[in-house]
Amino acid sequence: MRRTKAEAKETRQQILLAAEKVFYEKGVAHASMEDVARAAGVTRGAIYWHFANRADLVLELYNSLPMPQEELIARELEAENADVFGVLERVGREWLELLAEDEHRQRILSILLRCDNTGEFAVISERQNDLDDEHMQALEAAFVKAERQGKLGDAWTPRSAASMLRWVIKGLCSEWLLFGRRFDIASEGKDALRRLFATYSTPTPST
Amino acid sequence: MRRTKAEAKETRQQILLAAEKVFYEKGVAHASMEDVARAAGVTRGAIYWHFANRADLVLELYNSLPMPQEELIARELEAENADVFGVLERVGREWLELLAEDEHRQRILSILLRCDNTGEFAVISERQNDLDDEHMQALEAAFVKAERQGKLGDAWTPRSAASMLRWVIKGLCSEWLLFGRRFDIASEGKDALRRLFATYSTPTPST
DNA sequence: CAACATACAAACAGGGCTGTATGTTAATTC
DNA sequence: GAATTAACATACAGCCCTGTTTGTATGTTG
Incomplete structure (x- = not known):
């Protein structure tokens, strides 16, 4: 199941998008990683591959925002x-x-x-x-x-x-x-x- | 062990004070009811007698603030x-x-x-x-x-x-x-x- | 002074959820 | 093209914590 680098980046992006959606709807504290995984069409394994834990995921969500010059x-x-x-x-x-x-x-x-x-x-x-x-x-x-x-x-x-x-x-x-x-x-x-x-x-x- | 009404009010107050302390130090999400109970010198039973759940406890904490006239x-x-x-x-x-x-x-x-x-x-x-x-x-x-x-x-x-x-x-x-x-x-x-x-x-x- | 309610303590039930470890497959690398 | 490793899926271990229920002794009421 090994994906190409580009594909991996894409699933990472999918996870971020799913996290944004799920966390926004249910709140960070009340959404499980499983929820996010399902929304992203992957398993928790993928999330923990790309992110250390929930806090890291939220942090990367924040970092994904392009900041003004x-x-x-x-x-x-x-x-x-x-x-x-x-x-x-x-x-x-x-x-x-x-x-x-x-x-x-x-x-x-x-x-x-x-x-x-x-x-x-x-x-x-x-x-x-x-x-x-x-x-x-x-x-x-x-x-x-x-x-x-x-x-x-x-x-x-x-x-x-x-x-x-x-x-x-x-x-x-x-x-x-x-x-x-x-x-x-x-x-x-x-x-x-x-x-x-x-x-x-x-x-x-x-x- | 039934306490008098006045004593009950006092333990309720103790619980509120303990909740204030514990929630302030550890955060609402990361403190367990057991933590609050210990800090108040009671068991969780007492807390659940006086308050429906954690959210109610926090809400009552908020309500305990005297508001300006x-x-x-x-x-x-x-x-x-x-x-x-x-x-x-x-x-x-x-x-x-x-x-x-x-x-x-x-x-x-x-x-x-x-x-x-x-x-x-x-x-x-x-x-x-x-x-x-x-x-x-x-x-x-x-x-x-x-x-x-x-x-x-x-x-x-x-x-x-x-x-x-x-x-x-x-x-x-x-x-x-x-x-x-x-x-x-x-x-x-x-x-x-x-x-x-x-x-x-x-x-x-x-x- | 019964009878009942109150104010808790103690025991119970059970439950998702997290992090990790292992397995698997397909890209890369050399 | 063999070896390696990246990119996941799956399985596992473990756990603390919440809400409820039961027990009980003591006020409280008529």
Whole structure:
């Protein structure tokens, strides 16, 4: 039964797709590996060949998501007089549009949002937190640059501005994903980002 | 071995305390009822007498949290020319201070944030979502009032303002709880709320 | 002070599910 | 083209844990 390398990659992909489907429908904790195997048209043997265990499978599910080109964005922000707010707002909008278009991303992020984060799954949360930390540092650096350019309202610090931006995006995504996607996240998000970035640049709050 | 009613209530409380401790340390999914029983100094029999199952135990843990007096707040907002922003900002601040002071609340909310939300635990999420919905409606109503008073900047809608407020508070709490409580949530929260409410009242974004 | 209900402890039943070890076949490799 | 090994299927070992049932002693009630 030995398959060719290409075929093996394909069954691996089938397993990932099946895991996405099954975990999304039944939840990571309540779906057995057998469930996933059946959905993928293989046996548990195949799964354990390609993945170490359930946590690893979920992690690879997460890793299967193509991430936005962060270096490209970083380079855009490097220019001395870059339009920081403009770039950040566009990047945020693009992220939301990416999520809105990609059902795999929606399902996988839903799975991650709903699943347990303790014990063997801690590695997954840690990975997410690491990425989060990186994003946060990059964001903060960007707002520092905006501050030096005199564009950041004096009510804000780079850190507070970065935090709020992330809270808004996270809140938007969580609400949308966990609540049955009952609104247009792309357009609502666009509005929210517009409002938020408008407040960043207001020179002094009129209070 | 029949205990008096008061004693029974006390063992119930002991079980809740033990569950809080054990679930917080090992995670809801990875702690057995036996673990909780041992920590409480009883047998599983006692737990199953007081609670239907694990999900019910977690739910009661959640219900054991005293919630802020919502009616009192609502009444405060009813006054024709109530200072909506002032009240909301204070309420938000008070909520964060309550969380900062109450370790039980911290642990229980951490447990809820980290635990699985599917299957038998869906009832818990639903309960949280129901409360969330109520809060959202109340918040939106409050911002509607502010809008009628002409106090809401014209970049905002009541809904968008309410959403952002909730995202900020949720983001703040999640980050603090899931990340080892590494900052002063009361003071950081106070600042964040101040900045946020300042932006609500800016008449027109200077863009 | 019966009679009944309560508050548990202790014993019971049983059940998928995980990880591994082994088997098998067909690609590769040399 | 023989040997090796990749890519699985199948079989195995093992287990902790959940929910329920039974037992029982003690409050509680009339």
